[in-house]
Amino acid sequence: GLLFTLKDVLYVPETPRLDEPFTVKGKVELFGIPFYAPIWVQARVTYPERWWEEIIPIIGSPTVVEGAMVVGSDFEITFPKGFNREGEFALEVLVYAGPTYSIDKTIIPPFPPVTSEETTFIVAGEVPPEEIGFRDFRILSYSKNGGTPVEASGVLELDVGDKCRVNVGFDHRGVAVSGKYHAAIWQERWWDPHDEILNAEKAFTVPASADWESFEDSIDIVITSKIDPGTEYGLYVKIMAVPGPDIFTGDLANVITILGVPAKGEFR
Incomplete structure (x- = not known):
């Protein structure tokens, strides 16, 4: 966006394991200044496609969304159950000016985000047993x-x-x-x-x-x-x-x- 921007977007852990909690953090700025009014942020994660999802495009790979209303510039969004598939995932962080909700891949209301950012990450292997x-x-x-x-x-x-x-x-x-x-x-x-x-x-x-x-x-x-x-x-x-x-x-x-x-x- 020309007015709103995302800054310092990161996710932890950098290489999550299967079913491991996953958190996305960052800041929302307006004209390069932290934005302290209410703003709605969504983190949208798209799974890597399985072979049948590639053959039947109408199915597509699953997409999961977590969101939060943010007051105070900084945001933190967590996927508490993580992801149950290995491979390369797509992560998209979207910022909306008003209340916004997602049902599967549908955005309600269908307004475009004021700014967004995309990246990818890898989910690899299971969480090792806790060492005691x-x-x-x-x-x-x-x-x-x-x-x-x-x-x-x-x-x-x-x-x-x-x-x-x-x-x-x-x-x-x-x-x-x-x-x-x-x-x-x-x-x-x-x-x-x-x-x-x-x-x-x-x-x-x-x-x-x-x-x-x-x-x-x-x-x-x-x-x-x-x-x-x-x-x-x-x-x-x-x-x-x-x-x-x-x-x-x-x-x-x-x-x-x-x-x-x-x-x-x-x-x-």
């Missing part, structure tokens, strides 16, 4: 008796009698869950690539959350005489006793050095 549970479970650091932490992949030196404090982090979404951490210092053997020499367990609980939330926690492994002095010890932690399989951090190899039993009177 744990993600990004990892070892953040570890320390001697809760002292200065060593970042993951760094080497920590320990004596018999010390505690190896392992700090872990993860994200969680969903219902409240109780489980256990199982932390282990391991050594590679020919019969077992992750032979656990020392381990520890600790119970934990995370609250329910509708969105992803980050958590950090720690677990201590007591260094006993069961482990020999050496440098080729690794570290890992897993989450147990939760719905589904156990959840593992990555294996950190050669990150723990055991010095032995401290001399009498030596500070640890």
Whole structure:
């Protein structure tokens, strides 16, 4: 239109999935200035044609329309049920000066729009199932008796009698869950690539959350005489006793050095 114009028209999501809510947004301007009087806006979506609709033109592909009376320039129109067909759709946004309604492809009253804009978008695939549970479970650091932490992949030196404090982090979404951490210092053997020499367990609980939330926690492994002095010890932690399989951090190899039993009177 010469007087009215549409500006900043966009739709979300940019690539909708089958049956996913679809929203069209934008602004109506008069002489380049936001128009604040009542105005009627329609979003008209035409489905891609199926083969029988191409053969019988009188049928044509389906068209769906949502509209709203707008006061204040900005408009937002939603198709709450989305679209049940994949392919390239045509989107037309039309602005009318008075009350306007659509019955199938018929406009009532049959007056032309004062301005309009057209584009296309793609509907592809189904909405993936919502991801819930744990993600990004990892070892953040570890320390001697809760002292200065060593970042993951760094080497920590320990004596018999010390505690190896392992700090872990993860994200969680969903219902409240109780489980256990199982932390282990391991050594590679020919019969077992992750032979656990020392381990520890600790119970934990995370609250329910509708969105992803980050958590950090720690677990201590007591260094006993069961482990020999050496440098080729690794570290890992897993989450147990939760719905589904156990959840593992990555294996950190050669990150723990055991010095032995401290001399009498030596500070640890």
